[in-house]
Amino acid sequence: MSRRAASVAVCIAFVTGLIVSLAVRPSAREVRVEAGAAGPSVRWRLPLAFGSHLPALGDNPLWVAERIAEASGGRIQIEPFEPGEVVPTFSIVDAVRDGKVEAGYTWLGYDQGKLPASVLFGAVPFGFEPWAYAAWWYEAGGRELAEEIYGELGVQPILCGLIGPETAGWFRTQVDGAEDVQGLKIRFAGLGGKVIQRLGASVTLLPGGEIFQALEKGAIDATEYSLPNVDERLGFDRVASFNYFPGWHQPFTAAHLVVGERAWEALDLPDQVLVELACTAGVIRNLSKAEALQGPVLAGFEGKGVVTETLPTDLLAQLRNVSDEILAEEAAADMDFARVLAAQREFGAVYERWKNLAYPRADF
Numbered sequence: 001m002s003r004r005a006a007s008v009a010v011c012i013a014f015v016t017g018l019i020v021s022l023a024v025r026p027s028a029r030e031v032r033v034e035a036g037a038a039g040p041s042v043r044w045r046l047p048l049a050f051g052s053h054l055p056a057l058g059d060n061p062l063w064v065a066e067r068i069a070e071a072s073g074g075r076i077q078i079e080p081f082e083p084g085e086v087v088p089t090f091s092i093v094d095a096v097r098d099g100k101v102e103a104g105y106t107w108l109g110y111d112q113g114k115l116p117a118s119v120l121f122g123a124v125p126f127g128f129e130p131w132a133y134a135a136w137w138y139e140a141g142g143r144e145l146a147e148e149i150y151g152e153l154g155v156q157p158i159l160c161g162l163i164g165p166e167t168a169g170w171f172r173t174q175v176d177g178a179e180d181v182q183g184l185k186i187r188f189a190g191l192g193g194k195v196i197q198r199l200g201a202s203v204t205l206l207p208g209g210e211i212f213q214a215l216e217k218g219a220i221d222a223t224e225y226s227l228p229n230v231d232e233r234l235g236f237d238r239v240a241s242f243n244y245f246p247g248w249h250q251p252f253t254a255a256h257l258v259v260g261e262r263a264w265e266a267l268d269l270p271d272q273v274l275v276e277l278a279c280t281a282g283v284i285r286n287l288s289k290a291e292a293l294q295g296p297v298l299a300g301f302e303g304k305g306v307v308t309e310t311l312p313t314d315l316l317a318q319l320r321n322v323s324d325e326i327l328a329e330e331a332a333a334d335m336d337f338a339r340v341l342a343a344q345r346e347f348g349a350v351y352e353r354w355k356n357l358a359y360p361r362a363d364f
Contacts, residue, residue: 039072039075039268040075040268041075041076041077042072042266042267044076044077044101044259045086045101045103046061046065046078046079046080046101047080047087047104047105047106048081048082048083048104048105049083049089049092049104049107049110050083050105050208050226050255051082051083051208051209052082054208054226054230054234055230055233055289055293056227056229056230056289056290056293057163057230057290060105060160060161060286060289061080061105061160062080063282064078064160064257064278064279064282065078065079065080067281068274068275068278071274072271072274076271076275083208083209084207084209086101087100087101087104089110089207089208090110092104092258093106093110093111093153093155096259096260097153097260099260102259102263103257103258103259103260104257104258105160105161105256105257106256106258107122107189107253107256108121108122108146108254108256108258109121109189109190109191110122110189112191115149115153116330116333116337117149117334117336117337117340118149118150119190119191120337120340120344121146121157121254121256121340122190122253122256123190123191123192123249123250123251123253123254124191124251124252124344125191125192125195125248125249125250125319125320125323125326125327126251126319126320126323127251127252127344127348128251128252128344128348129164129251129252130162130163130164130251130252130253132252132351132355133162133252134159134287135347135351136344136347136348136351137159138159140347141347142344145339145340145343149336149340150258151261154260154262155258155259156259156260157256157257157258158256158257158259158275158276159255159256160255160256160257161254161255161282161283162252162283162286163227163253163255163286163287163290164227164247164252164253164294165245165246165247165250165251165252165253166226166247166249166253167227167228167231167243167244167247168224168244168246168247168311169186169188169223169243169244170215170222170223170224170237170240170244171221171222171240171241171242171243171244172222172239172242173221173242174242174309175311175312176312177315178200178318181199181201181315182199183200183201184201184221185204185220185221185222186202186204186220186221186222186224187203187205187211187214187215187222188201188204188223188224188249189205189224190250191323191326191327191330192224192248192249192250193249194326195319195322195323195326196249196319198325198326199318199322204220206220206223208225208226211223211225211234212234212235212236212239215239215240216239223236224249226253227293227294228243228294228298228301229293229294229297231243232301237306241305241307242306242307242309243301243307243308243309244308244309244310244311245309245310245311246310246311246316248316248319248320248323249319257275257279259275327341
């Protein structure tokens with residue numbers, strides 16, 4: 001064989017081997033620890049606040065866990081558990097704090113009852129757009145505040161998911177003004193629930209998996225939960241005809257990986273960095289996927305008889321005013337809440353000038 005022919009044969013063999021290796025690459029759930037992989041093996045249980053079958057809202061922690069397993073050569077295995085399988089949906093941080101599980105993936109606003117400032121890390125009525133929240137978290141002290149506040153519980157919070165506005169809600173009847181909110185039985189979470197309750201609604205908090213049945217049977221008249229694609233997956237469009245916007249109560253929704261202090265400190269520094277990198281990648285992927293999915297879903301609502309509308313301007317103004325009142329009251333009652341809110345507003349005031357100059361309004 002000539003030298004040229006031999007070289008060609010070697011190249012063909014190399015390319016063929018590469019293609020085969022990619023074709024048989026195992027998924028993260030099948031990754032085995034590679035021989036010689038550095039560092040100790042890690043096994044964490046990860047209860048989820050949202051069902052993993054929900055695109056953008058619930059599947060993001062699966063993606064993050066898979067990336068961590070692959071990047072670690074299988075040494076770090078994080079096993080997700082569906083809502084309620086291991087611990088109650090609203091008690092994930094408690095379970096992590098108490099050492100019942102090593103970590104959890106949740107919305108920090110569920111801690112509002114025992115940790116008032118927590119909700120500001122999850123969503124704020126009429127607050128940041130998701131990219132502004134990310135800027136505040138990573139570059140303007142948000143992360144440090146969360147680590148300080150949750151550190152007192154022995155919990156390490158890591159921003160790990162981020163999506164855009166929820167819908168304002170699904171309603172059985174049309175909403176023409178504040179009078180239509182009075183006496184309304186509605187599922188609502190976070191500070192938004194306190195706001196709409198002050199306008200006369202009867203508010204209850206239900207996990208995502210219980211909402212459809214409550215709405216179908218008339219236990220509630222309306223609900224908010226998440227993005228249009230998530231709400232459609234849960235079937236809200238089959239039992240409520242009016243879908244209102246904008247998501248004034250949650251312009252951003254942040255999800256966090258919460259890790260117990262003992263489990264976090266047991267990681268080598270390179271493994272801590274790996275987990276943080278995977279979560280940071282999860283944030284941008286999560287937001288990108290969430291934004292990409294909504295247009296097609298909204299386009300399909302008309303054929304289902306769903307009416308998508310914007311809340312009346314006067315009602316939005318009332319919601320804004322009451323939101324400001326609630327935020328002021330919460331800040332007066334809790335020092336940490338006041339600190340976090342002040343930090344967000346300080347950054348927001350500086351950021352607003354850039355935002356208004358750099359991004360043209362749709363109605364310019």
